[in-house]
Amino acid sequence: MTSALLVDSHGRTLRDLRVSVTDRCNFRCLYCLPETEAAQNFYRGRWATQPESKPIAWQWQPKSKILTFEEIERVVRLAVNLGIQKIRLTGGEPLLRQNLEQLVARIAALPGVTDLALTSNGFLFPQKGAALRAAGLQRISFSLDSLDPANFKRITGRDGLAEVLASIRLARELGMHPVKVNAVIIRGLNDHEIEALAEFARAEDLPLRFIEFMPLDSAHSWQKELVMPGREILARLQARHALVPALRVNQSETARRWTFADGRGELGLISPVSEPFCGHCNRLRLTADGKIRTCLFSVTEHDLRTRLRSAATDDELSAYLQSVVWQKEDRHHIGEPEFAQPERSMSCIGG
Ligand code: SAM
Ligand code: SF4
Numbered sequence: 001m002t003s004a005l006l007v008d009s010h011g012r013t014l015r016d017l018r019v020s021v022t023d024r025c026n027f028r029c030l031y032c033l034p035e036t037e038a039a040q041n042f043y044r045g046r047w048a049t050q051p052e053s054k055p056i057a058w059q060w061q062p063k064s065k066i067l068t069f070e071e072i073e074r075v076v077r078l079a080v081n082l083g084i085q086k087i088r089l090t091g092g093e094p095l096l097r098q099n100l101e102q103l104v105a106r107i108a109a110l111p112g113v114t115d116l117a118l119t120s121n122g123f124l125f126p127q128k129g130a131a132l133r134a135a136g137l138q139r140i141s142f143s144l145d146s147l148d149p150a151n152f153k154r155i156t157g158r159d160g161l162a163e164v165l166a167s168i169r170l171a172r173e174l175g176m177h178p179v180k181v182n183a184v185i186i187r188g189l190n191d192h193e194i195e196a197l198a199e200f201a202r203a204e205d206l207p208l209r210f211i212e213f214m215p216l217d218s219a220h221s222w223q224k225e226l227v228m229p230g231r232e233i234l235a236r237l238q239a240r241h242a243l244v245p246a247l248r249v250n251q252s253e254t255a256r257r258w259t260f261a262d263g264r265g266e267l268g269l270i271s272p273v274s275e276p277f278c279g280h281c282n283r284l285r286l287t288a289d290g291k292i293r294t295c296l297f298s299v300t301e302h303d304l305r306t307r308l309r310s311a312a313t314d315d316e317l318s319a320y321l322q323s324v325v326w327q328k329e330d331r332h333h334i335g336e337p338e339f340a341q342p343e344r345s346m347s348c349i350g351g
Contacts (some may be wrong), residue, residue, distance in 0.1 A: 004052050005083040006321060007327035012282055015252070017084045019072060020350025021100065022092040022287040023061050023167075023199045029183050034195075034219045036157040042189065042308070043221040051172060057327075061348075067098075069243030071308050073106045073183070075286055078318050080112040088117045090350045092288060095124040101135040108136025110156040117141065121159045121351065125167035133174040140171050141209075146190050147200055155190060181208045185228040198237055202265035209255050209268040214346040215334060216296065218345035224335065230271030233316070237267060252282040263280070274294075278331035285350050292321070294328035299340055 006014040025032075030039040062185060067075075076087055087107055087320030094100060108116055116138035118132070118328050125142075144164055146152040152161040171179040183190075183197050194210070201208035215222035237258075246266065248256035254277055278295075285293040290305025300322040307317060333339040342349065 003331055006284065006325040007277045009326050009331050011082060011327065014282050014284045014325055015084055016086040016283045017076065017079050018088045018283060018285045018350050019076065020091050020286065021089055021094045021097040021103065022066065023348045024096050025091065025347050026096060026158065027093065030155050031186060031213050031217050034217055034221055038154045047257055060180040061289045065306065066287065067290045069103045069106060071290065072103060074308065076306065077110055078321065080316060081109055081317060082321060086115040087113055090119040090348050093294055094118060095120050095128050096324060100117065100128065103129040104132055104135040104137050107341065116342060121146045122164035122167035123158065126163065126170055129170050129174055130171065133176060138176060139178055140176050141182055142168055145183045146193055147196050147332055148193065151190060173205050176264040177208055181206055182211055183208060183218055184211045184213055187226050187228050189229050192347055194233055194236055195240060197268055201267060202260055205264045207266040207268065209270050211270045212273045213273055215341045216346040216349065220341050227273050228275035230269035234269055243267065243334060251280045256291050275333060276297065284325060286349055294325060295332060296349060297342055298329060
């Protein structure tokens, strides 16, 4: 390993770092933190073989274990020196982290960060949007799985559809670009809304991504039968619209993108379960409690926090990052007998 890049043993060079700034959340999405009665009913009704209530495999991390802004900035700086170009702040719900705009300003000021983005459920964005924009946030993705207030509440555990729609509008008014929307589609839960969500993307002239349900929920209730394969979603959309395939910007793009024939809006299909794209994965993750994850489905986490809080030099930390990346898994094993769901949920890992 002589290059000053983050290269793994399968020949991939990592360019994208996802930084979780908190493991906490103000939503309880059925596919992430399924703790609500609605979630229990949804899974119980379908899976009689499942225990009545499954143990929840997570708890909030104490504040002492959460990386400070100084620590996050240091890791990002070192990662950028090792070739990382894109930074996405996520969580948990990143807008729950106090003074997040200060972290945005620090990262935006680092030379070499070509792309700084945030993923949010949007609930708190009306209060925080202007400060985040002023701090240098360019891009934002909002999660929006339903356009029906009752179904939105069933899925997220929160009566928040109006707030999220207002956030999408506000982000555009603030000049953020692109403002994207992510929708996780689950069979029997919101697959009847696929067409309406696509119409929304078109009416609002927004890029919308349909994401397959991945086995990353805290209660480990994921079942293959609940996954709506991207190809099935596409067939439904093509039955209604003349869609034109969009050119790939680069090989590491996770979404297969389509545009409407009149150029308004854009649809993307992210199909990690039915059509894995591991061979081109260029991502690395830093959890809120300072663990490095080389794959969403890693069962091993690498403890950077202890090293950050010891007297490790920048060179030592960089060498550690390189050695960890070298071990990046070649692919995930969803659907194979040896697949083991990671202990921690997407909210802890940072989606
Ligand atoms: N709280 C923010 C939000 O929901 O946008 C950011 C963190 S969330 C973990 C990031 C993304 O992961 C969201 O788009 C969410 O829909 C997605 N996600 C969470 N659990 C998932 C699962 N089991 N399968 C697929 N996507 C999931
Ligand atoms: Fe939902 Fe995001 Fe919170 Fe998970 S972290 S419960 S996906 S809002």
